[in-house]
Amino acid sequence: MDLDYSALKFWFDVFLSICLLASLAHNWVSNKHRVNKKEIDQVNTAVVSLTGRVLQVETQMKSAPTHSDLSNIYNRINGMSQDISEMTGAMKAMTSQLSLINEHLISGGKR
Known part of the structure; x- marks a missing residue:
C-alpha cells in the first residue's frame, strides 16, 4: 500500500x-x-x-422658590420701594423745614 x-x-x-x-x-x-x-x-x-x-x-x-413665592417677593419689594419714596419725600420736607428754622434762628427772628 x-x-x-x-x-x-x-x-x-x-x-x-x-x-x-x-x-x-x-x-x-x-x-x-x-x-x-x-x-x-x-x-x-x-x-x-x-x-x-x-x-x-x-x-x-x-x-x-416657586413662581408664587417670587411674585410675593416682588410685591414686597415694590411695597418697600413705595415706602422709601414716601420717606424720601418726608425727609425733603423735614430738611426744608429745618433750614427755615435754622435761618430763623440765625437771623434772630428778623426777616
Whole structure:
C-alpha cells in the first residue's frame, strides 16, 4: 500500500485551516460578548452616578422658590420701594423745614 503523502499533507493543511478559522470565530464571538459586558457595566456605573446627581438636583429644586413665592417677593419689594419714596419725600420736607428754622434762628427772628 503506497500512501500519497502530498495529498495527505494537503488535506491535513485544510483540516488545520478549518480548525484555525473555527478557533478564530469562537474567540471573536466570546471576546465580543466580554467587550459588550464591560461596556454595559461602564454604562451602568455612569447611570448610577447620574441618578445620584439627578436626586441631588431634585432635592435642591424642591427647596427653590416657586413662581408664587417670587411674585410675593416682588410685591414686597415694590411695597418697600413705595415706602422709601414716601420717606424720601418726608425727609425733603423735614430738611426744608429745618433750614427755615435754622435761618430763623440765625437771623434772630428778623426777616
